[in-house]
Amino acid sequence: MITCRECGALIEELAERCPYCGAINELGAEHKYMQDMYDLKDDLKEVGNIPSEEIKAEVKSNVHFTGKAVAVLLALVLILAAVFLFLRYSGDIIYSVYNKMTDTRMADTREQMQWERENFPKLDAWYEEGDYDSILAFCNEIDAATGGISYSYTNWEHWNILPFYDTYQECMELKKYIQQGEETYLYEYQAALYDALTMNYDKELFHQVDDKDESLVDGWIKETMRFVKDTYQMGDSEIKDLEYQAEKDHFLDYKVIYKYVEEHKDRVPVTD
Structure with a gap:
């Protein structure tokens, strides 16, 4: 058991939220997020690894049910295609959904360039001063934007x-x-x-x-x-x-x- 940082109540260590005041428990929230992401990755990988020989054998054993075999094969092809497209474009899809949910849109080229001209000198100054905490805090605020226009700092030469x-x-x-x-x-x-x-x-x-x-x-x-x-x-x-x-x-x-x-x-x- 741990103590809720907001109300002081005793709660489960990996509880996502405090059941008394509703405050987020960072340990539990992070644990659930990582668990969900890895479970999703494992599930998709299992679907994507269906052996082709098993598919062929299934179709052959049901050759007299031509219509059903074709439907099963078509469904498997569609599933595999969906898995491939998800793995290929999942980052873009997730980001688009995030933007929609948070009422945020990506800055266009002109807006991004203007933002970089205004903010990259600030990042450069912190970098030269060795103030990496300010850089990290600034970029975390950009990542956590909940409305308006979303900008990217990955063009900054030291972002990595x-x-x-x-x-x-x-x-x-x-x-x-x-x-x-x-x-x-x-x-x-x-x-x-x-x-x-x-x-x-x-x-x-x-x-x-x-x-x-x-x-x-x-x-x-x-x-x-x-x-x-x-x-x-x-x-x-x-x-x-x-x-x-x-x-x-x-x-x-x-x-x-x-x-x-x-x-x-x-x-x-x-x-x-």
Whole structure:
């Protein structure tokens, strides 16, 4: 059980909302979102992997029911086509639905260029000052826009450092909670380890163009992995083994990492 940050009531650790005041429980909401996304991905992959030989055998065994066989085959083709189109354009579809639900539209070319002229100098100034918190907060506000025009900051030359810095900050925040003796929960350790290993894994697949960006990201990863080794009592070989076990289609399966933390929860200083 954890304490609701709004009303102080005791609620389930992974409850999406407080049943008393309705406030969102960030731990529970994030857990449900990740669970739903991975379940959807697994379901779609299972549909997309229907063996063609099984389809042929089914049609042949029912050849005297020509009409039904054709209907079944046509339905399967339509399903596979729908799965392919969804996987190919799911990002655009989801974004379009999001824009519709939030009454937001994408900026046109002229609006986007004007927005960049007004805001990129601000991002550049923060970058030169090393104020990455302000950059992250600004971009999170853009991502969380709930109305009007939606702009993109991905044309900013240093935008690709943000996912790494975001993960670094989350791990450092948990580290601070531990050092200050504040309440910590198992799910926080599960999420932090998953984010940290994903950060380390992604760096192997992606290299920064700018030397300064490369140095920044390397530094954040180094400090984050030091936090992982100290907090989870893991060595380099154990970290590599866990990454190998969790690797799935060029990403890390959070279920494997969450299970690992559950099985080794005696290593982490959980207070709940």
